[in-house]
Amino acid sequence: MRSLVHGFAIAGESTAVALRRYGHEVIVTDDAIDSAKEQRAVDAGFSLGSLPDGDVLDAFVRQFDLIAPAPGVPEHHRLIECAQQEGVTISSEIEIAYATEQQRDGGPRPILAVTGTDGKTTTCELAVAMLRAGGVRSLAVGNTDVPFVEALEQPLDAYVVECTSFRLAWSDMFRANAAVWLNLAPDHLNWHRDMSSYEAAKAKIFSQQHRSDIAIGGSHDPIVMTHLQAAPSHQITFGLEGDYHFSNGVLMSPRGPIISASEMTRSLPHDITNALAAAALVMESGLVGVESVAAALRNFEAPVHRLQFVAEVNGVRWFNDSKATTPHAASAAIRAFPTSVLIAGGRNKDLDLTPMAAEGGSLRGVVAIGEAASEISEVFGGMVEVVTAGSMETAVDLAARLAAGHGEVVLSPGCASFDWYPSGGYPARGDHYIRLVKERMNQEVSELSGGAK
Numbered sequence: 001m002r003s004l005v006h007g008f009a010i011a012g013e014s015t016a017v018a019l020r021r022y023g024h025e026v027i028v029t030d031d032a033i034d035s036a037k038e039q040r041a042v043d044a045g046f047s048l049g050s051l052p053d054g055d056v057l058d059a060f061v062r063q064f065d066l067i068a069p070a071p072g073v074p075e076h077h078r079l080i081e082c083a084q085q086e087g088v089t090i091s092s093e094i095e096i097a098y099a100t101e102q103q104r105d106g107g108p109r110p111i112l113a114v115t116g117t118d119g120k121t122t123t124c125e126l127a128v129a130m131l132r133a134g135g136v137r138s139l140a141v142g143n144t145d146v147p148f149v150e151a152l153e154q155p156l157d158a159y160v161v162e163c164t165s166f167r168l169a170w171s172d173m174f175r176a177n178a179a180v181w182l183n184l185a186p187d188h189l190n191w192h193r194d195m196s197s198y199e200a201a202k203a204k205i206f207s208q209q210h211r212s213d214i215a216i217g218g219s220h221d222p223i224v225m226t227h228l229q230a231a232p233s234h235q236i237t238f239g240l241e242g243d244y245h246f247s248n249g250v251l252m253s254p255r256g257p258i259i260s261a262s263e264m265t266r267s268l269p270h271d272i273t274n275a276l277a278a279a280a281l282v283m284e285s286g287l288v289g290v291e292s293v294a295a296a297l298r299n300f301e302a303p304v305h306r307l308q309f310v311a312e313v314n315g316v317r318w319f320n321d322s323k324a325t326t327p328h329a330a331s332a333a334i335r336a337f338p339t340s341v342l343i344a345g346g347r348n349k350d351l352d353l354t355p356m357a358a359e360g361g362s363l364r365g366v367v368a369i370g371e372a373a374s375e376i377s378e379v380f381g382g383m384v385e386v387v388t389a390g391s392m393e394t395a396v397d398l399a400a401r402l403a404a405g406h407g408e409v410v411l412s413p414g415c416a417s418f419d420w421y422p423s424g425g426y427p428a429r430g431d432h433y434i435r436l437v438k439e440r441m442n443q444e445v446s447e448l449s450g451g452a453k
Helices: 010-021 035-044 056-061 078-086 093-101 120-133 165-169 195-207 222-230 269-284 290-299 327-335 354-362 373-380 392-403 425-452
Strands: 002-006 025-029 066-069 111-115 138-142 158-162 178-181 214-218 234-238 245-247 250-253 256-260 308-313 316-320 340-345 363-369 386-389 408-411
Touching: 002 010, 010 025, 010 035, 010 066, 010 093, 056 078, 066 078, 093 138, 093 165, 111 120, 111 195, 111 269, 120 138, 120 158, 120 269, 120 290, 165 195, 178 195, 178 222, 178 269, 195 214, 195 222, 214 222, 214 269, 222 234, 234 269, 245 269, 250 269, 256 290, 269 290, 269 327, 308 425, 316 425, 327 340, 327 354, 340 373, 340 392, 354 363, 354 373, 363 373, 363 392, 373 386, 386 392, 392 408, 392 425, 408 425
Parallel strands: 002 025, 002 066, 111 158, 111 178, 138 158, 178 214, 214 234, 316 408, 340 363, 340 408, 363 386
Antiparallel strands: 245 250, 250 256, 308 316
């Protein structure tokens, strides 16, 4: 079998290595070849090439039985369009991993899956923590540091797969024994042709299940609920209302209380819904019980760059939510605090930013940054004081002025980071912000120490 892997980064390399291990003849290509990628390919035993131009691409594509695009390759890419015209199978790494796992000696291991516009990573990590608390060896795979196809060789009892629309779009078999769909809001419209394509990709998380599987949907999202009601599997809901819900300060399951929110390491509104989703995922799958879920929630620390507390400086609490690259995610951060100063902007992913304004009444100021600074200013103008910063250093200084010694400052951009941080993405943006805030904290400590002499 002859396969083409296009896009040679983390997922692409893992997919190419796996396919070669399965006996495929593998060719690897990329749109942006540099010396680092070339060396990475050589180290993995491949020669990295470019796609041919024009009509030659048609003949090139016809050579292959399978095309495995990396997650960053959009559905309107010329390779994808050519493969569809030529009738060549397109498969994501989770599709390839799923098909391989089904042939495993001793049978496939349980697969849990999470999708949604926001909250996927945290919910996956919560589910893994709950499983491990119950002695189930598991790992968050897929849209993580470990692609699903790479994890197949590890001694695990179950998988928790973070399913982006990029991966679900090119899956026709992938199915989870239990799957949760958190929410749906506009995102990745620079990858998908339109919102309907994005929704259709997400919907595969339920539509490809069997009757014996579990489908779990957020009761607060009408689009998710529509797809949940059409799922062929057993249907469970979660949210402030639902089978798994929050009542009188307690997280509840259909079989009784799970844990009081006061016992959790953090219990902001989205922490509650993510915890309920993860609890439903691991409990409805029958892998662990309520004791393991509660134990995990008592000790769980949210992943970095997701409303991460950084420091308190001069009476102001600073939070890093750099992972919030959509208006939907930024809105959740704004809702989390009774009053705050927001740092927002970056590179807009062709999304409408105005939904952020629905939560803007709680803000005391906005610092607009990056390419979308003018859009942010337009969204919040007239509601609250908006200032523009040309660098993160300036943004932190302006946010401190707007905070005026009390409340919170939250970096929750609602946009991507590739304008100011082209190679590092949202982690680089968040790390830079953290460094600047801690420099302010150290300066405050130094000044206090000097004043005490």
